[in-house]
Structures are given as C-alpha cells and as structure tokens.
Amino acid sequence: MISRKFLFSRLSLILAVFVLFSVAAPAQTFDAVKKQVRTHMLSNGMKFIVLERHDAPVAAFHVYADVGSANESYGITGISHILEHMAFKGTTTVGTKDFAAESKVLDELDAAYTEMRQEETRVNPDQAKLAQLKAKFTDLEKKAKDFVINNEYFDMMMREGDAGVNAYTSNDATQYINYLPSNRLEFWMAMTSDRFLNPIFREFFKERDVIQEERRLGVETQPTGKLMEDFMAVAFKAHPYHHEVVGHMSDLQAITRKDVEDYFKKFYSPSNLTVGIVGDVKAAEVFKLAETYFSRVPSGPRPEPVRTKEPEQWGERRVAVSAKSQPFLLIGYHVPDARNKDSRAIEALANILGQGRSSRLYTTLVKDKKIAAMVQAMSGFPSDKFPNLFAVIAMPAAGKTAAECQAAIEEELEKIKKDAVTEDELTKFKRSTIKSALAQLRSNPNMAALLTYADVVLGDYGKAFDQIDEIKALTAEDIKRVANQYLVKTNRTIGEIVTEK
C-alpha cells in the first residue's frame, strides 16, 4: 500500500567487511554473510530463515508460498492470484462481527451461487427462475456483508505501523509481505499464523469483480499487456507459463469459493511455505515464537510438482497483436530453469547484449542506427523455476519498424555467436552483478525476498551467495557456447504489436 524507496540502508559490521573485499574476493566475503543466516524447520515442515540486521528498529517479513499460476489447470486459471487477494479478507476472528452466524450465511450464499450458475449456463435458461435466483443471491450477499468488518486485516497491520503490507503473485510463487517496527514481532506471528490457520474467504464475489478490473487494467486496455498474453500462449504450448498470472476472464467469472478453499488446502500446507525475516530481531526469539504460533498449523502432504513439461519446439513461431498503438517487438528463445548450470552464462549473455548504455544492442539500435528508443535483453522470462525464455524487447523509434529492429538484433546475435565476448564485457558483467548483489543486501525486504526465493527455487538459501562463485568462474567461451546452443531460429517465438489504423 505504501511504497518506500530503499536507497541505502546501513549495513552490519560483517557486511562491511565483506564489501571491502567484494571486488577482489567476493566468494569468501559472501560466505561471511551466509554464515550469519539462521534457519529453523518446524515439525510440520514450515521453514523460517532469519538474517539479523540491527541498523534500524524495523523488520521485514516475507512469506513465500511455493505456488503460482504455473500450478493452475484449465478452468481455474488465475486462482493463485485470487487466493492472494482472499488472504486479506480475514479469519474466523479478524474481519467478522460474529463468525458463527456469518459462516451459515456464507454457506447459503455459495449454494445460491451454484444454483444460479447452473440455471444461467443451461442451453435455454428459464429467465423467470434465473431472476429469482439472482435476487436470492444478491439478498444473501447483502446479509453476509452485514457481518463483515471492512478490511480489518489491513487496518490492524497498518495501525501497528506496517509500511509494506502487500502481496504478489507470479507464475511461480505467491508472496506475502509486511514491514513493521521490530517490536511488533509477536503481533506479526499472531496475525500471520491466524491468517494461514483460520482463513475465511469472505466477500468472495465482490473481490472476483475487483480482480476482473485488475485484468482489464493490466491486460485488456494495454497493448503491451495483450502482446504479453498472446506471446506466452504461443511460446509455451504445453507448460502452464502458457497463461497469464491474472487468468482468463471466463475463469475469473466462474471460479467459486469452494475452488479457492480446495486450492488453499492443496497448496498452503506448512511444508509449502517458507518464511524470511530480516531486520532488528533475534533469531532465537523468532524461532521460539515460530514454534509457539506456527507449529499448530497441521502438516499436510507436499503438493505434487507440475507435470507438464514444454516439449521441444519444431520451428519458429510468430504472433501479432493488432492494437491502436505504436509498434513493439518481443523475441523469446527457450532456455533452461534457474537451477541449470547454463543459467549464469545465459544471464551474462543478456547483460552483455542488452543491459546498460554500453551494451551491444543499445549501442547499435539506439545510439548508432537510431532505430529503437529502447532495447533490452533479459533472462528468466517470465519467471525461472521452470524452463523459461531468454527475451529481447525493442521499442522502435518514431517512424521505424519492428522489422528493422529485428534485423539489427539478429545481426548482433550472430556476432556474439561467432566471436566471443571481450574481457571488458565480461568484467562489466561480473562487477555489475556483484554491485547489484550488494545493493540487494542493503535492503531488509529485498533480502527477505532473496533468501526465500533461493531456498525454494534454487533448493538452498545459500545459493543466493554461492552463485557469485559461478559468476566469477564464467569465461567468454561459456557465453559463446550458450549463445550457439539456445539462440537458434527454430527455438524462438517472435511477437509484435501491429499498429491498427
């Protein structure tokens, strides 16, 4: 809700020592920070990761649920994100004036919805009956609303000074964040354990409407949003990166509260949750309180991993979105997931090709040829727990075309496949990676996010630091090899916005 800029936080002594040697010997010093991290696993499988930083009396909290839109199947696309919204609707005690009475009305409301929906979806609905069912539904919705304390979860957190209460859903994960004065540690434990122990998905149908507005805002009224949706659907024909995180409109209009409850049961068992806490706290106290508050969450089976894998691509794919917009180009090549040993070299390739003012694509397309106003390369697109894309995006300059940009990009890709990158370029990548890793360490919320991500996606929080070793060891030859292996025509999808007159 409240966004703040974390320009420069102070660092603990250990971090300072580590930075002194950052350029000369990053590996040993990243190790020093790594050693400051403490973890604790509850018997129900929920893991807590703590990094103490006593610079300011605040603490960042990050709950990482290992579930995102990639876990969804047809009919329930967007449900991970719906669940994220519903997790703000309170519990059996938060957000309600009388849960016992409310609960009955909520059940009646669900039944009324099902009845209404069944009539509505008949080939020939009985209009009179449908009107009656709609009236009944609306009436029950009003009745249920009378029990609700509007946004009480938000109110309670913000009132205690939460400067970062929010949540995000991606293809891979659903993440819940708080940023509190550090003496609110136990309050957070009480609120958050309650949140995952006794959630009540009240005001469901209105929130579904809100999410439909979110989809209109982010996808349907945005030419680039439309391109992204269609591009992913073409680049991934089987793997669920195929659909947008927000989901299809028809699913958003049909998903039920029961669907969300089932999804919660399946994916929110403690073994699927990892918590990162970074700031002015004591690890021992955090773990003690975690035992007290979270060990009561019953354990459940770990959800089955995503089954569908993206098969090998048989030829170049193309997609065009027609919109009242200037042209836009997006090219994506399939590459492996973040745990694959090639991933660091692919990151280097993206950096050298298309990140920063002296990168190859920027130099050629923007500075020299002046055919693009912006061009950028990235890896891990749209996310990286599963095999994903190495992507290049370009915004043609006024009067220039996507085709001109594509030709110039291809030329640069061929060059990098033929001649290895220079030592200067490699140094630039290594130093800039280290510098951004350091920037990450300055911020409590960023560190909480990084530690949980590394632990879940890379399999160990320590990988957040160890990756520096892999980066240090990269050679120009590695980068040339991955360029030749993955930047292949038959392995790519080309998407563009075509200007509608």
Next chain:
Amino acid sequence: MRKQITAKKVFSGLLLLALIFGASYAQKNPKDKFVFGPLNPIKMPKVEKAELPNGLKLLLVEDPEFPTIDIYAMVRTGSVFEPASKIGLAAITGSVMRTGGTKTKTGDQIDKELDTLAATVSTSIGPTSGTISVSVLKEDFDKALGILADILTDPAFPQDKIDLAKVQQKTSVSRRNDNVGGIASREFSKLIYGKDSPYARHTEYASIEAIARQDLVDFYNAYFYPNNTSMAVWGDFKTKDMIVKLAAALGKWKKGKASAEPWPKVVAEDKYTVNFVDKPDVNQSNIMLGHLGGLMNNPDLPALDIMNQILSFERMFKRIRTDEGLAYSVWGAYGAGYIYPGAFSCGAQTKSQSTMYAIEIMLKEIKRIMEQEVSDEELAKAKDGYLNSYVFNFESKSQVLNRMLTYAYYGYPLDFTEKQKAGVEKVTKADVLRVAKKYLKPDKVHILVVGKKADFDKPLSTLGSVNVIDVAIPAPKQK
C-alpha cells in the same frame, strides 16, 4: 518503561510455561492486547554542512560501514523555465550533458568506462529541479568525480547526441496515446493547471524540432553554477578529506549568477467541468476528478494528511473497491507541493458499464467527509498508522540526508518531518472536518473520463455539458 519491562518478564515466564506444558498457553489471538517493548533507538546521522569558495553548498554524512560513495545534488533550474516554443529543452539539456560527454571524452567512452566500473554518473532536469547523481565503489571515487567535474564544467553537447535525444523525445510523443493511464494523467494536469501552464504543458513534434544546440548551451549556462547547487555526499570517507577532494575537483567550476528567477505562478482557477476522451477500443474507463491543491508549508498539512488517509483508504478504497467491487485501484487525496500547489484528485479505473456509478460514489464521499466528523475509530486508525510507521523515515543515513537536501532546496526547515509528526499528534476530528470543508470543493471539480462511451451506464452529460478533448497528435512537419 517499568511497566513494559514487567510485561516482558511476565511474557518470558509464559513462554517458559508454554515450553513445559505445550505451546498453546503462550499464543495470543490477533485481537488480544499486545504490550510492545520499547523500540531500539533511531540512529540519527551526523550531518556536516560546508560551502566551497565557489558557492557550492555541501551536506555530508560519514557512513564508513559500506565502502561506497554516493552524491546527490540539486541544481536550481527546471523545465518550468524553458520557453513555451521549446518544450523539451530542459529534459534534453539534462540528458545530453551526460550522454554527450565532455571536450576530452565522448559520451560513449564515458558509458564504457562507467559500465566497466559498475558505477553511475547521471544528470537530469525535471519540472522544478536539476539533479546530479553519482554512485560508485570507494576505490573508484576519484575516477567518477573526475568525470562528474568534467561534465559539470565542460559539457560538449555534440550534435549527434542531441539528435539522439530528439529521436527519443519524438518517440515519446508518438507513443503518448498508447496507454490509457498516460492520457488520463496528462489531460487531467492540463485541466487543473491550464493547458499552457508550465506545470502541465508537454512536448510536441514542433517544440522538439525547434530546439537547437545553442539553446542547450544557453540553458546550461543560465543555471549550472556551483552557487546554484546543493550537494549531498555520503559514504565511506572522512568529511575533512572529502571537502578537500571536492574543492580540488570542483574548484574549477566557476561561480555564476545565482538564479533567483521566481517560480512561475499557477494562474488557473477551479471550475466545474465535465471532460471526455473517446477511446472506443477499451472496455474500462479511466476516471480522474479534482481541483487545485495547496502547498506543503500550509500549517493545516498534518490535518490534511490524516484526512487524506481517511478519504483515500477508509472511504474510497473500502467503498468503491471492497464493498462494490468496482475497481482495482482507487484513491482520493489532497496533494501539496513544495513550491506550487499540488492537485486534489480522486481516481479509479472501472468497467465502462459502471463509469457513472463510480463517479457518483466519489462525489458523494467527498461531500460526506465535508458534512460530518469522521468517527473516533477512523481518526485513531489514521493517526496510529502515521505515528507507528514514523520510524520508517529513519531507516538509513542516506534517506535522512536526501530528505534534508530536498527541504533545503525548496526552502523548508530541515526538521520538517519531525514538525509534521508533532502536528499529526494534535489532529482532532474537528480539525479533519474543518480542513475538509475548507479545502475540498466538489462543486468546482474538473471531471475527466477516458473510455468507451457507448457502454457507459448513463450518458456522461448527466453530469453537465461535456467537453470532448481531442488527443490526436499534431503531425510532424514534412521535410
């Protein structure tokens, strides 16, 4: 204090009991009473002030725990001072100062040098200030400072980088109607401040075309002087040494005529108008409505801040988003600016079919907060939220330092944040009602809708006679 310690002891006792008898004894429910121990104290940085012989004002903070050095400086200038026929001049000057390099090094050479060091040096000019920033590892500071000094004293403004900046500006012009939100905020500003106001007007192909190299040189010469600049420096250094270093490197930056050019006045008057931008290819309306706001030095600002929180979250968000499910993002807040009035604005994006309904609720909520006092609960929540999150104003030394620089630049007391807090502590329900009545004018709002009118729930003309805004982009001159 004593009470808190006792509570803490009792609590650890309970924990012990819990360990012996099982965890359930120590759990609190979210709505139980929590007694919070004292927060560890906020660490206020020691800020040193200095002025170089050439008039450059410095604010310095030693932060030895991290071997980096950062500079953030503000130069008294702004795009509000550029001529109306050359809109875009300030932005292009700010960018080409850096991208164009100096007389001894091209911009591309500087790009490469800095990228290889993983350092940044950048310059830009916004509406009411020019900014300079440097971020570098301590060991590379001298190199970066050398580059900065050359850029500030000896920018080359080569034609090819001016052309490049013009291409980019023209590309922005060509793309400005691609995004509905962009159309709404641009046209809203023009409604509030007047379409020719320096605070709202924007670039066109013609205004970019009219800019010549000499204009950049003149603009730079008019404003970029050390005695026109305040600079914050923080990182791993000794203040004394740093001042000597800066004096040596930036000593060649010659003193000039200090700019005392007054900020342009806002001459617009609030008026009730209904405005529409036709966007038949979207299924959601982008709505903004509001009028002129005020200045930050207004003694009523603390009460206005509390009113904003209540109007925006308690009223608009809870009603329009949560109760009605009409929008994902929704707000209503009275804006205050440092040197020119901000804008009071409400906004939401809702499906075409609920456009008028959403506008009606917004207007109703503005009127409601002007008619009756907010509840005790609403006031308490807003004040507690502000005061309990106050600590986040002091997360880092650099955050405090940069805030002070901004206050100094705009002529505000350096402890403005602290003073605001003291003001918020005293705000009452009567204050909230008083400022709502005094500053909100629902009968003088400009209403703007960007959307597809065929699908609106009621015609927009229900609200009054509709002014249709043509957003077609004037074509560039054919060569």
